[in-house]
Amino acid sequence: MSEETVPQQGGAQPKGLLQQMEELMAALNADLSALDADLQSAGEAARATEEERAGQTGRPGAGPAALPSGAARRRERADRELR
Template sequence: MSGESVPQQGGSGQPKGLLQQMEELMAALDADLSALDADLRDASADRAAAPADRAGTGTGTSEGPAPGAGASQVAGAG
């Protein structure tokens, strides 16, 4: 084999060089990462803006007992 790889064809019928392919891939990756970053920032802002809405949802935090955690003790106390 002596460099017989077939280059990708661009929209104009011209073969793309490796550098051009890499630049296009990096641009697409950058756009995807920017969109993901924006989504994560929105989700983080939503969580920070409404901490009371998330209390007691079972997120693994130690904000108190789970719902119904002491119900059997209260029923037998009377």
């Protein structure tokens, strides 16, 4: 790493390894927080788009995710047979 061999300006002492790691962790934490915010807003936008699609079809949650699972279909069929 060339940064380690470059002398600091102003005669300041070079940063210790612990201080470098703390700065890197702080930068990483800031990057992860920004990524989390981006993903949260993307998820909200996707949910809004899905709600718009459901409103256009007249069925809430219309689409593959709204289809009942195999277990749900079997449960519905068993309930009908019991009636």
